[in-house]
Amino acid sequence: xxxxxxxxxxxxxxxxxxxxxxxxxxxGIRVVDGTITDRGPWAEVRERHPQDDVEDxxxxxxxPGFVDTHVHYPQIRTIGALGMxxxxxxxxxxxxxxxxxxxxxxxxxxxTEFTGGLVxxxxxxxxxFGSHFPGxxxxxxxxADRVGLxxxxxxxVSDRILREDLHTDPDEAYTAGKALADKWHGTRRNRYAVxxxxxxxxxxxxLDSCRALLKDVPDAWFTSHIxxxxxxxxxxxxxxxxxxxxxxxxxxxxxxxxxxxxxxVHPTDGELRDLxxxxxxxAHCPTSNSALGSGLFPLxxxxxxxxxxxxxxxxxxxxxxSILKEGLQAYFMQQLLGDRGRPLAASDLLHLATMAGADxxxxxxxxxxxxxxxxxxxxxxxxxxxxxMDVALRHAFSPEDALAKAFALGTSPSVTASWVAGQxxxx
Ligand code: GUN
Ligand code: ZN
Numbered sequence: 001x002x003x004x005x006x007x008x009x010x011x012x013x014x015x016x017x018x019x020x021x022x023x024x025x026x027x028g029i030r031v032v033d034g035t036i037t038d039r040g041p042w043a044e045v046r047e048r049h050p051q052d053d054v055e056d057x058x059x060x061x062x063x064p065g066f067v068d069t070h071v072h073y074p075q076i077r078t079i080g081a082l083g084m085x086x087x088x089x090x091x092x093x094x095x096x097x098x099x100x101x102x103x104x105x106x107x108x109x110x111x112t113e114f115t116g117g118l119v120x121x122x123x124x125x126x127x128x129f130g131s132h133f134p135g136x137x138x139x140x141x142x143x144a145d146r147v148g149l150x151x152x153x154x155x156x157v158s159d160r161i162l163r164e165d166l167h168t169d170p171d172e173a174y175t176a177g178k179a180l181a182d183k184w185h186g187t188r189r190n191r192y193a194v195x196x197x198x199x200x201x202x203x204x205x206x207l208d209s210c211r212a213l214l215k216d217v218p219d220a221w222f223t224s225h226i227x228x229x230x231x232x233x234x235x236x237x238x239x240x241x242x243x244x245x246x247x248x249x250x251x252x253x254x255x256x257x258x259x260x261x262x263x264x265v266h267p268t269d270g271e272l273r274d275l276x277x278x279x280x281x282x283a284h285c286p287t288s289n290s291a292l293g294s295g296l297f298p299l300x301x302x303x304x305x306x307x308x309x310x311x312x313x314x315x316x317x318x319x320x321x322s323i324l325k326e327g328l329q330a331y332f333m334q335q336l337l338g339d340r341g342r343p344l345a346a347s348d349l350l351h352l353a354t355m356a357g358a359d360x361x362x363x364x365x366x367x368x369x370x371x372x373x374x375x376x377x378x379x380x381x382x383x384x385x386x387x388x389m390d391v392a393l394r395h396a397f398s399p400e401d402a403l404a405k406a407f408a409l410g411t412s413p414s415v416t417a418s419w420v421a422g423q424x425x426x427x
Contacts, residue, residue: 002422003049004029005042005379006057009403010369011351016303021347022369023399026058030188032377034421039372057417060382060393061406063350064369065418066073066323070199070223070262070312071130071155073114073140074098074107076315086229086292088315092164096222098132099165107136111143118149119202121321121423122379122415127223127260127283127312127361129195132166134176138287141184146148148420150377151363152221154193155180157210158201161274169289181217192217198225199248209385221361225248227271228263229294246271255280260360261313263288264302265295272305281308281360284352286329288314294310296333300342310357311378323353324381324410331407339425346403381406382416389414 013019028045030038030052038045046054074097081093101107118126128144130153131136137155144151158166168176175196185192194214196202202210214220216253227233227245232307240248246267249255257279264271264282275282284297302309311326312318319325327349334341344352360369367377381390389409396402406414418425 007064012369031422064354065377068126069310075316103134105136111139117321121412124377125150150189152191173300174209194220226261227266276306283312285314286313287319288317310360383414
């Protein structure tokens with residue numbers, strides 16, 4: 001039994017439909033075996049549990065652990081390749097590095113760097129684009145399990161247009177994916193996701209094998225890319241002779257409640273209707289969309305259609321693991337859209353960074369906020385004394401203002417520590 005003391009902020013109800021920021025300036029949260037059993041003002045919680053050990057997190061803010069719904073494990077070393085649109089960037093930067101993960105020893109190094117990157121940024125739950133190589137995916141699950149993160153991931157598959165050495169075939173994709181899922185799906189905090197890279201690099205037969213695997217692994221997740229870049233969208237529609245990009249997945253039974261599509265910067269109205277009807281989620285990746293010049297995300301249209309939206313860092317097209325930075329960039333983007341934008345408040349950003357991702361991943365009953373009954377997944381954003389963020393936080397005039405300052409100034413180094421199910425993650 002531990003009593004955590006600190007300034008706790010969370011957004012238990014969706015602010016896009018009326019929810020508000022919940023804050024406890026000098027708060028207490030009691031955790032028993034990883035689960036929150038009591039919460040409230042510190043003095044009251046302490047009085048109810050005078051014997052419990054205390055973890056003092058006073059200074060800065062304690063937020064629910066961040067949820068990254070789109071991040072590529074093999075791309076950590078490629079972060080920062082600027083100046084290219086998607087298809088050039090893939091060919092010149094991302095894919096040559098992804099090919100190196102054929103060497104499992106190399107992949108193990110990357111897996112350690114990658115999980116370290118998540119932990120240091122306060123991400124506690126992630127939907128991770130794996131590798132094209134089964135040994136590398138096994139290395140990721142092994143490392144995530146050792147560290148204690150909540151990771152949903154899987155083998156990435158493609159059978160055309162990428163580099164030859166990243167291609168598979170439908171049978172091999174199914175067999176290798178099934179073996180990984182048998183080992184890791186539901187093993188402690190790991191879960192399996194079926195992951196065709198994007199329909200541009202996948203034949204109809206390969207997408208059918210994805211459907212078969214999804215059917216044979218109960219409660220597996222599905223993720224891929226959609227409508228990221230205009231040239232990509234045009235090519236996909238030509239390759240499949242399809243009316244729109246979403247159809248290329250829907251025709252193979254790949255669009256449902258457990259499907260998460262990254263980007264969707266250029267959707268049609270029909271696609272937004274279909275995504276909402278299927279109860280699928282879009283992972284918005286604002287620093288990636290900005291870095292690759294993919295476009296400005298139409299958040300308002302997504303929300304108006306009732307499409308679930310969460311945040312993704314999209315490392316390595318995205319510029320780092322910090323979900324605080326993604327929140328800030330999401331805010332910038334909506335400002336730049338002017339009348340077509342959806343102005344975002346700090347509480348909206350915290351929702352996108354936490355509960356929206358938990359909900360997207362079907363974990364809303366487990367994590368995402370600090371309600372009694374949930375697991376204590378948390379990040380302590382506690383900037384160095386005298387830093388600009390420290391100064392700004394000390395002079396915040398309201399909880400919402402403090403939270404806005406955290407998004408404006410917070411970086412991975414401002415993350416002091418994080419917990420999953422009450423256990424502090426080692427760095
Ligand atoms: N589309 C297909 N592969 C990728 C990738 O690795 N990154 C991004 N941003 N888009 C993709
Ligand atoms: Zn991506």
